[in-house]
Amino acid sequence: MEITSLTNAKVKQWSKYKEKKHRDKDHKFLIEGEHLIEEAHKANLIECILIEQGKENMFPIYETYEVTRDILKKLSDSVSGTYIMAVCHMPNISSIDFGNKVIVLDDVQDPGNVGTIIRTAFSFGYTSIVLSSHSVDVYNEKVIRSTQGALFHMPIIRGDIMELLQELKQQGITLYATSLHEATPLQQTPKKTPCALIFGNEGNGVSKDVIDYSDHKVFIEMKTFDSLNVAVAAGICMYEFR
Known part of the structure; x- marks a missing residue:
């Protein structure tokens, strides 16, 4: 036509x-x-x-x-x-099946960051992506482009983050939140499976409520700056937990 x-x-x-x-x-x-x-x-x-x-x-x-x-x-x-x-x-997700290696994004706003994280998660064999209600829309054109199509092959679950974290815990999934305060160095962190790695907003990091609810607090050891771009940090953590 x-x-x-x-x-x-x-x-x-x-x-x-x-x-x-x-x-x-x-x-x-x-x-x-x-x-x-x-x-x-x-x-x-x-x-x-x-x-x-x-x-x-x-x-x-x-x-x-x-x-x-x-x-x-x-x-x-x-x-x-x-x-x-x-x-x-959009894919039809009729029931929540997180799998055993989950990425959780707590109000991550930048389309390029979210797309890169989804692409990296798919590459390292992670099983699902959880997004808080205020994270960027994954069907934003910039997100789609930066995932290079990985978005189409992973369950994307969006909703109230505390309710979703409760679901994760109920399924026996250990929660690891990235934090700069009172956290264990990434290399020294006991890495359990099933697990969920939690990354936060570009400006504020993971929210206090989410950190307090998590099982472990993790930070990436660095020599100069005390923080990284969230997509870079996620890539390092995903590699360590792969």
Whole structure:
């Protein structure tokens, strides 16, 4: 099917998915580029393909709309542009299964940080990501891009962080919170499985309530600065606990 008008009803609807409230309402989101589409295909999340007129479609099994470059520019957040996009549906998580190696993000706000953490967690074999209610939306275009598709292959569980931490403890999962105060050096910390590693907001770190509820407080030994970028800190801890 061909669409050439920027005011087409479908184009207007797809454009809404650049905003969180519409993504949440319809449980749909946009992705762009062959690599992300390939990863979404593996996860069975694709609803339809949008491709620039005259370009070869590498994903012919899906309903496809041939659109103009101007339509793609309207829908894309990429500076360099793209010739192919997809509309995807969010994965259906009917029950909470954390697995045995969990990453918990307590109000982490930066899309690049969250995306990098998800990508690193997937690479090191972690089993799920838990986000507090005030963490950045994982279907933000910048988050999706920085995960390089890892987002599509891991359960993402979002909600009230204290309630989720209680669920983790009830499932016998040991909680390790990163902290700069009264904490054990990472290399000396007893590393148990199943475990959940907790990382906090870029400015404030892990909240006091979460730290107090955790089983262990951990800090990364450093010589000069006393803190690291949260994605870097998460990568170091994930490697140590892998």
